[in-house]
Amino acid sequence: MSQDMPPLSALRAFEATARLGSVTAAAGELHVTHGAVSRQLRSLDEHFGTPLFTKAGRGIRLTHQGEQLQRGVGDAFSRLRESCAELKRSSEEGPFVLNCPGSLLARWFIPRLERLHRELPDIRLQVGDSDSELDPRHSEAGATLLFSEPPYPAELGVIELAPENICAVARPDQAERFDSQDPATIFTRPLLHTRSRPQAWPQWAQAHGLDEARLAQAVEAGQGFDHLYYLIEGALAGLGVAIAPRLLVKDDLASGRLIAPWGSVETSGRLCLLLPHYVSHRRGEQLAAWLQRELNP
Amino acid sequence: MSQDMPPLSALRAFEATARLGSVTAAAGELHVTHGAVSRQLRSLDEHFGTPLFTKAGRGIRLTHQGEQLQRGVGDAFSRLRESCAELKRSSEEGPFVLNCPGSLLARWFIPRLERLHRELPDIRLQVGDSDSELDPRHSEAGATLLFSEPPYPAELGVIELAPENICAVARPDQAERFDSQDPATIFTRPLLHTRSRPQAWPQWAQAHGLDEARLAQAVEAGQGFDHLYYLIEGALAGLGVAIAPRLLVKDDLASGRLIAPWGSVETSGRLCLLLPHYVSHRRGEQLAAWLQRELNP
DNA sequence: ATAAAGTGTGACTCCAGCTCACATGTTTGT
DNA sequence: ACAAACATGTGAGCTGGAGTCACACTTTAT
Structure with missing residues (x-):
């Protein structure tokens, strides 16, 4: 690759000067003084060894040589400007991609999408399932919504939206088995679980002062699922007691499709919005504000 | 004109990184550390608001957006590289334009061109008459050969090649009218002159201690010419005595076509080669050295 | 396990490129 | 003929953007 390119800033000064036919005009366009442009042009003369x-x-x-250079350089800069403008536009007006875990997407976000679109019509959100790419650093998304807990990696712009409350939920037809004053009555039913959150049940047990060994036994007896989403479906199907973030079962509790006999426990986890440093401020912050409102009425 | 272009150096870093698929490789090509490239890329992310x-x-x-940008930016940079390489080549290998006054060109340079081409075969000199554009700052030439005198403008690279000697010349068949011991015998013939060098005769008269008034009268009597070249032709035609730089009549004196009864007078003028600051050093200095040799044997 | 390769980033440094002020040359209006 | 406005070139001096260095972290290879 030919490695003797002149400084690019000098080429830009040349392009503007050639296009506008004036050093002063070019300086105006580039927001510098005419002296700056004059020096750049001189450095180009020296680079090419020709005026x-x-x-x-x-x-x-x-000059003749100047015209020759202007042809190619003018084209190249048009191309550059066009490409940058196009990307800028598609980044500002194109869909804003928000990734979040499938369970959160299905059980909380999708039911609220219509309201989101109504209240933030210009955000053109595109939601995606991020379960395949857990690490937001590998994702192309503009933002990621997920449960996490401190300490957060410094390079990611993490906004804590709400504390995570987990609760044990079951179908209402099993209500009589459970005593809301006695957490141990939970052991009358199998404990549904998922491999992706092995610490969920132990955490809950500790908060309610239950014996870990007996808990492990009950977990063993319950069905395992690959995914939190299916876990909740298991509870709805009456297979046993599921453990899930309160957020995901909020609507089911309100409608009476599920019950949470022992309330919910706040964990050290938080629902977070990850806005990478580079993300367009306007839309990212609009979205964060909307989520805050929606989560903390 | 859309004025929110990212820094060009960042675009160059992006282009190299995208093309080579590696930050480190791009850093190698750009002769910087990978950290420098990494920062540039980050600044681009922030500019576009998208990874x-x-x-x-x-x-x-x-990413998808990265690919979109790469298409246009890659093209633009190819174009840029191509244009710069082309101009660089045509500036290094194309003809080297030397301008000089028509009289010098015709009466001194052209007879020596063949030797120049033989001794400096790769210089591909193109000589032009600069009488229309006297000021080298308005010319497109790579170099200008001309008579000038100090002080020289600072911004021009002036190389003094030889002192200017002027002499009064006439046709040999008029030799008996002139006494080489008595300059006043010059007034036996009309003094040919040119408007472009009004000070030539007074200078000569002063050097030989002649009366200015009588000189003015003799000049009045002589034919005027537009151009030094025709002035010398006038002397060759026997119209009177011409005044000219010794260099221009050197060959005619050697061959006996002209005589210079009173020798020559050194003036404060110098034959100079003007090499603008930007000119390719190699060829400019080769030419200067050859001229030095040719003028001061 | 251990090494090697690749990228990201905090802290610091430095010089490319800018501004300022002035000089010089050109055009235009009166 | 003169002055004023316009345009570019340049010496001196300053500053912030861009680079280096060193280290951290992750992934791949042995």
Whole structure:
């Protein structure tokens, strides 16, 4: 690759000067003084070993070599400007991609999407399932919604939206088995679980002062699922007691499709919105604000 | 004109990284550290508000937006490189334009061109008459050969090649009218002159201690010419005595076509080669050295 | 396990490129 | 003929953007 390119800033100065036919005008466009442009042009002359402009009256005029250079360089800069403008536009007006775990997407976000679109019509959100790419650093998304807990990696812009409350839920037809004053009555039913959150049940047991060994036994007896989403479906199907973030079963509790006999426990986890440093501020913050409102009425 | 272009150096870093698929490789090509490239890329992410690369394994991969940008930017940079290389080539290998006054060109340079081409075969000199554009700042030439005198404008690279000697010349058939011991015998013939060098005769008269008034009268009597070249032709035609730089009549004196009864007078003028600051050193200095040799044997 | 390769980033440094002020040359209006 | 406005070139001096260095972290290979 030919490695003797002149400084790019000098080429930009040349392009503007050649296009506008004036050093001063170019300086205006580039928001620098005419002296700065004049130096850049001189450095180009030296680089190419040939004059690009000559004086003409009180202004300047392209030399033959200058015209030759102008053809290619003018094209190249148009192309550059066009590409950058296009990307900028598609980044500002194109869909804003928000990734979040499938369970959160299905059980909390999708039911609220219509309201989101109504209240933030210009955000053109595109939601995606992030279970395949757990690490937001590998994702192309503009933002990621997920449960996490401190300490957060410093390079990610983490906004804590709400504390995570987990609760044990079951179908209402099993209500009589459970005593809301006695957490141990939970052991009358199998404990549904998922491999992706092995600490969920132990955490709950500790908060309610239950014996870990007996808990492990009950977990053993319950069905395992690959995914939190299916876990909750298991509870709805009456297979046993599921453990889930309160957020995901909020609507089911309100409608009476599920019950949470022992309330919910706040964990050290938080529902977080990850806005990478580079993300467009306007839309990212609009979204964060909307989520805050929606989560903390 | 859309004025929110990212820094060009960042775009160059992006282009190299996208093309080579590696930050480190791009850093190598740009002769900087990988850290420098990494920062540039980050600044681009921030400018566009969208990620251009994601991590992939231990390397990186273009995102969708990155690919979009790469198409245009890659093209633009190819174009830029191509244009610059083309101009550089035509400036280094193309003809080297030397301008000089028509009289010098015709009466001194052209007879020596063949030797120049033989001794400096790769210089591909193109000589032009500069009488229309006297000021080298308005010319497109790579170099200018001309008579000038100090002080020289600072911004021009002036190389003094030889002192200017002027002499009064006439046709040999008029030799008996002139006494080489008595300059006043010059007034036996009309004094040919040119408007472009009104000070030539007075200078000569002063050097030989002649009366200015009588000189003015003799000049009045002589034919005037537009151009030094025709002035010498006038002397060759026997119209009177011409005044000219010794260099221009050197060959005619040697061959006996002209005589210079009173020798020559050194003036404060110098034959100079003007090499603008930007000119390719190699060829400019080769030419200067050859001229030095040719003028001062 | 251990090494090697690749990328990201905090802290610091430095010089490329800018501004300022002035000089010089050109055009235009009166 | 003169002055004023316009345009570019340049010496001196300053500053912030861009680079280096060193280290951390992750992934791949041996």
